[in-house]
Amino acid sequence: MIPFxxxxxxxxxxxxxERAVKTGKISGNGIFTQxxxxxxxxxxGFNKCLLTTSCTDALExxxxxxxxxxxxxxIMPSYTFVSTANAFVLRGAExxxxxxxxxxxxxxxxxxxxxxxxxxxxxxxVHYAGVACDMDxxxxxxxxxxxxxVEDVAHAIDSYYTGKDGKKRALGSIGNxxxxxxxxxxxxxxxxxxxxxxxxPQFENRAEIIWEKGTNRSAFWRGEVNKYEWVDIGSSxxxxxxxxxxxxxxxxxxxxIQRKRRKIWHQYYDNLKVWAERTETKLPYIPEYATxxxxxxxxxxxxxxxxxxxxxxxxxxxxxxxxxxxxxxxxPFYQNKHNHSRELTEADRYSDCLMRLPMYYELSDVDLxxxxxxxxx
Amino acid sequence: MIPFxxxxxxxxxxxxxERAVKTGKISGNGIFTQxxxxxxxxxxGFNKCLLTTSCTDALExxxxxxxxxxxxxxIMPSYTFVSTANAFVLRGAExxxxxxxxxxxxxxxxxxxxxxxxxxxxxxxVHYAGVACDMDxxxxxxxxxxxxxVEDVAHAIDSYYTGKDGKKRALGSIGNxxxxxxxxxxxxxxxxxxxxxxxxPQFENRAEIIWEKGTNRSAFWRGEVNKYEWVDIGSSxxxxxxxxxxxxxxxxxxxxIQRKRRKIWHQYYDNLKVWAERTETKLPYIPEYATxxxxxxxxxxxxxxxxxxxxxxxxxxxxxxxxxxxxxxxxPFYQNKHNHSRELTEADRYSDCLMRLPMYYELSDVDLxxxxxxxxx
Numbered sequence: 001m002i003p004f005x006x007x008x009x010x011x012x013x014x015x016x017x018e019r020a021v022k023t024g025k026i027s028g029n030g031i032f033t034q035x036x037x038x039x040x041x042x043x044x045g046f047n048k049c050l051l052t053t054s055c056t057d058a059l060e061x062x063x064x065x066x067x068x069x070x071x072x073x074x075i076m077p078s079y080t081f082v083s084t085a086n087a088f089v090l091r092g093a094e095x096x097x098x099x100x101x102x103x104x105x106x107x108x109x110x111x112x113x114x115x116x117x118x119x120x121x122x123x124x125x126v127h128y129a130g131v132a133c134d135m136d137x138x139x140x141x142x143x144x145x146x147x148x149x150v151e152d153v154a155h156a157i158d159s160y161y162t163g164k165d166g167k168k169r170a171l172g173s174i175g176n177x178x179x180x181x182x183x184x185x186x187x188x189x190x191x192x193x194x195x196x197x198x199x200x201p202q203f204e205n206r207a208e209i210i211w212e213k214g215t216n217r218s219a220f221w222r223g224e225v226n227k228y229e230w231v232d233i234g235s236s237x238x239x240x241x242x243x244x245x246x247x248x249x250x251x252x253x254x255x256x257i258q259r260k261r262r263k264i265w266h267q268y269y270d271n272l273k274v275w276a277e278r279t280e281t282k283l284p285y286i287p288e289y290a291t292x293x294x295x296x297x298x299x300x301x302x303x304x305x306x307x308x309x310x311x312x313x314x315x316x317x318x319x320x321x322x323x324x325x326x327x328x329x330x331x332p333f334y335q336n337k338h339n340h341s342r343e344l345t346e347a348d349r350y351s352d353c354l355m356r357l358p359m360y361y362e363l364s365d366v367d368l369x370x371x372x373x374x375x376x377x
Numbered sequence: 378m379i380p381f382x383x384x385x386x387x388x389x390x391x392x393x394x395e396r397a398v399k400t401g402k403i404s405g406n407g408i409f410t411q412x413x414x415x416x417x418x419x420x421x422g423f424n425k426c427l428l429t430t431s432c433t434d435a436l437e438x439x440x441x442x443x444x445x446x447x448x449x450x451x452i453m454p455s456y457t458f459v460s461t462a463n464a465f466v467l468r469g470a471e472x473x474x475x476x477x478x479x480x481x482x483x484x485x486x487x488x489x490x491x492x493x494x495x496x497x498x499x500x501x502x503v504h505y506a507g508v509a510c511d512m513d514x515x516x517x518x519x520x521x522x523x524x525x526x527v528e529d530v531a532h533a534i535d536s537y538y539t540g541k542d543g544k545k546r547a548l549g550s551i552g553n554x555x556x557x558x559x560x561x562x563x564x565x566x567x568x569x570x571x572x573x574x575x576x577x578p579q580f581e582n583r584a585e586i587i588w589e590k591g592t593n594r595s596a597f598w599r600g601e602v603n604k605y606e607w608v609d610i611g612s613s614x615x616x617x618x619x620x621x622x623x624x625x626x627x628x629x630x631x632x633x634i635q636r637k638r639r640k641i642w643h644q645y646y647d648n649l650k651v652w653a654e655r656t657e658t659k660l661p662y663i664p665e666y667a668t669x670x671x672x673x674x675x676x677x678x679x680x681x682x683x684x685x686x687x688x689x690x691x692x693x694x695x696x697x698x699x700x701x702x703x704x705x706x707x708x709p710f711y712q713n714k715h716n717h718s719r720e721l722t723e724a725d726r727y728s729d730c731l732m733r734l735p736m737y738y739e740l741s742d743v744d745l746x747x748x749x750x751x752x753x754x
Contacts, residue, residue: 007403014391017623026384026568027561053430053569056590056613082607086591089610090467184404184617191403191617192430213433214463214710230459230708233466236433240561240568242623246394331607333591 002371004320007184007191008361010253016245028238029218032245039251040195044170046178048198050211051244052237055154055181055194059087059124061237062150062177062196064210065203066122068093075115076124076152077107078329078347084124084152085328096120097329097338100346103285104128105298105354108346109137116145126152127171130187130293131286132161135174149175153197156180157187158258159293176200182247187257187295190247193239210234260361261294264368268297268357271372281306297357298324304352310375311355317374320358327351379748381697384561384568385738387630393622405615406595409622416628417572421547423555425575427588428621429614432531432558432571436464436501438614439527439554439573441587442580443499445470452492453501453529454484455706455724461501461529462705473497474706474715477723480662481505482675482731485723486514493522503529504548507564507670508663509538512551526552530574533557534564535635536670553577559624564638564672565631567624570616587611637738638671641745645674645734648749658683674734675701681729687752688732694751697735704728 020026028051037049052058068074070092076084078097085095096115101108105128112123123142125133142149156171157180163169172178177200182193198207208218214234219225250257269283276283282300286292301307307323314321327347329338357371397403405428414426429435445451447469453461455474462472473492478485482505489500500519502510519526533548534557540546549555554577559570575584585595591611596602627634646660653660659677663669678684684700691698704724706715734748 003401006401007398009395009398013398014394017391017394018386020568021384021386021390024380024383025561026566028569053434053616054613057430060612082590082592082611083613085607086610086612090612184402189403191397191619192405192613192615193617213459215459227703229703230462230705230710232710234459234463235437235467236431236460236569238569239430240570240620242568242619243617246619326604326606328607333607333609 001318002320002358002363002367004322004356004358005185006360006362007189008257010249012249012252013246016249017242020241020245026241028240029212030241030244032241032248033238035248036244036251039248040197045173046170046197046199047201048204048207050196050198050207050237051239051247052194052196053239054192055179055183056083056087057235057237058179058194058196059083059150059152060090060235061207061210062179063088063091063093064233065177065207066148066150068121071119072121073117073119074122074124075112075120077126078327078344079105079128079325079350080126080152080328081154081325082328082331084126085334093121094337095328095334097344097347099344100350102346104131104287105350106131106133109134112138113141116141116147120145120147122148122150124150124152125175126154127156127159129284129298130156130159130171130295131284132156132159132171132290134287134289135161136163139174148177151175151178153178154181155186155295157293158254160291162289172197173199177203187261187293188247188250188254190239190243190250193243193247206232211237257361258293261359262292264359264363265292265294265297267365267368268372271369272299272375275376297359299355299357300350301353301355307353307355314371314374319371319374321355323355325351378695379697379735379740379744381699381733381735382562383737383739384566385634387626389626389629390623393626394619397618397622403618405617405621406589407618407621409618409625410615412625413621413628416625417574422550423547423574423576424578425581425584427573427575427584427614428616428624429571429573430616430620431569432556432560433460433464434612434614435556435571435573436460436527436529437467437612438584438587439556440465440468440470441610442554442584443525443527445498448496449498450494450496451499451501452489452497454503455704455721456482456505456702456727457503457529457705458531458702459705459708461503462711470498471714472705472711474721474724476721477727479723481508481664482727483508483510486511489515490518493518493524497522497524499525499527501527501529502552503531504533504536506661506675507533507536507548507672508661509533509536509548509667511664511666512538513540516551525554528552528555530555531558532563532672534670535631537668539666549574550576554580564634564670565624565627567616567620567627570620570624583609588614634738635670638736639669641736641740642669642671642674644742644745645749648746649676649752652753674736676732676734677727678730678732684730684732691748691751696748696751698732700732702728
């Protein structure tokens with residue numbers, strides 16, 4: 001059986017977990033958490049990082065930091081994971097779903113402005129498959145209307161955007177805030193896990209407080225106050241040192257993991273190119289301003305029937321390929337809240353027609369060729 | 378140096394983590410999560426269990442399940458951790474803080490009824506130090522006024538309450554819901570971690586949905602629906618299999634851990650009894666209806682000055698003893714929301730006078746005797 005995903009151990013994870021236990025501290029915000037923060041800050045130029053128990057939780061921190069109130073509107077793609085929306089709904093926001101691009105499942109940057117109202121508070125672009133949204137366009141709109149931007153970088157570790165100014169910036173470093181995921185299906189994993197990036201300095205202090213259950217515990221550890229107290233709302237957003245130790249072992253091997261994944265991605269691309277053209281199936285599109293972090297290798301079929309058939313054919317050969325999101329504006333939870341005079345045809349098309357192929361570090365050449373042979377055969 | 382706490386490895390934790398990785402699934406709700414759920418359900422008679430990333434998150438799940446709305450009132454002790462309150466504040470609740478008992482830091486059961494108004498929705502008793510609140514009294518009030526009861530069992534693993542009917546019930550099995558903690562300072566640990574117990578069957582289905590980010594993913598895995606969708610609010614409350622594997626190794630050693638902690642607790646008690654009587658310092662009180670799970674060994678000094686002096690004396694001898702909660706009704710966040718005509722003198726007294734002694738599996742006889750000698754000397 002070829003699974004859709006297989007978590008990869010770099011070999012140091014359990015050693016680091018044992019080391020964390022030996023330090024006498026395995027609750028959150030210990031040595032390995034600090035190491036992970038430093039890694040991201042140094043490598044990608046993020047202003048301040050805080051590990052979280054999930055990307056969902058990082059998005060929830062963002063919603064609290066932006067002080068989302070009932071009636072505030074947040075614009076995001078409909079073709080995304082439920083947590084992108086739920087995090088803001090939990091604070092009372094109304095979600096205004098935007099369609100996807102024709103050439104890519106990411107938010108259609110040209111359709112954002114028409115959705116802005118006086119109640120709009122934030123835009124949440126999702127860099128689908130780690131491929132950058134056109135951040136120049138999004139930041140320009142946000143600045144003009146005085147909106148916050150929260151990058152959903154769940155897929156987008158180690159990926160970049162090159163703006164009109166020619167500068168290459170890491171995804172997650174551009175918006176006011178950004179939320180990463182280290183869920184087991186991601187490139188770098190800790191089973192469940194995430195991270196909030198705080199690029200806007202005005203959120204730094206409050207972020208630490210919200211992270212530590214609404215207390216000033218971080219200031220207490222630094223000796224800035226002599227007891228720690230309840231000062232704000234918050235939650236237990238920080239993961240254990242067990243999780244952080246596991247994650248750090250992964251981060252140390254980031255280059256190797258990325259090299260391997262990119263190789264697999266390109267093998268898929270090369271093997272499927274001719275077949276895709278012939279069958280009018282779309283392979284992933286990477287705009288010039290974006291890089292490829294090889295998070296997902298997806299196909300966009302012509303019809304849902306074609307996708308169902310292809311997934312079945314692979315399944316018959318013990319290969320597990322899967323579809324992805326179901327448009328949130330048509331979900332049982334949100335369908336009565338969305339204005340359906342606004343059809344989101346591209347989002348619906350990706351819901352129906354997009355499928356993902358097995359993608360993991362240990363996927364062998366033989367298995368990959370076999371997958372491609374079954375698809376094209 | 379004798380620390381206040383030292384996390385204990387039973388020896389199987391990293392082996393189980395590696396085993397989880399080998400199953401191909403380290404995100405939440407895998408084999409080890411199921412093993413942990415089964416352990417608790419079988420051993421303590423809990424109806425349904427769901428591991429969470431923290432006790433805070435379990436309390437947040439409880440607040441969502443009770444459908445707490447702005448203006449709803451929740452009664453809880455002021456002498457507790459911020460999360461007991463924050464979880465309900467995040468949903469818009471007003472917290473009505475109750476005083477502690479004279480003989481124990483737990484909620485004064487006889488002062489609850491006078492705090493009930495038409496807006497009261499729930500009572501949240503905290504079994505401080507693992508010592509049961511008088512649950513007959515609390516459940517009788519809750520039933521009479523049609524209120525929910527959420528047990529905060531953060532301290533209370535493996536502890537029991539014997540009611541007037543003579544039945545001995547595990548703490549966490551009595552209220553409609555209950556929230557456990559596996560934070561590194563607890564008896565059974567996973568660094569950060571927690572668990573929601575759902576005793577009231579009406580919450581079972583929705584609890585699973587909220588736990589899985591507001592989706593019907595659990596039903597999907599069981600084959601009850603053919604795709605999983607966004608059906609409710611929710612969050613990523615479930616911990617990774619890394620965390621669950623670590624926790625399960627601890628649970629397998631629960632009896633050994635409890636035996637050792639109880640031994641330490643009783644050594645403290647026996648060594649300090651005469652000194653405590655002489656100095657009018659109070660040692661922990663265990664009512665007849667409660668058991669002792671040896672979670673905390675605390676002293677209640679006569680004055681804050683006496684406590685400061687004792688903590689300093691221990692610190693000079695490289696022994697780390699600590700005070701505990703600061704009354705939440707006097708916290709920076711809540712002091713303007715509490716009605717201060719209602720003084721909570723006992724909660725304030727525990728804030729000022731309670732201290733905790735080092736308490737962990739590997740605390741040696743020699744160290745323990747040394748601690749007691751310094752206190753009494």
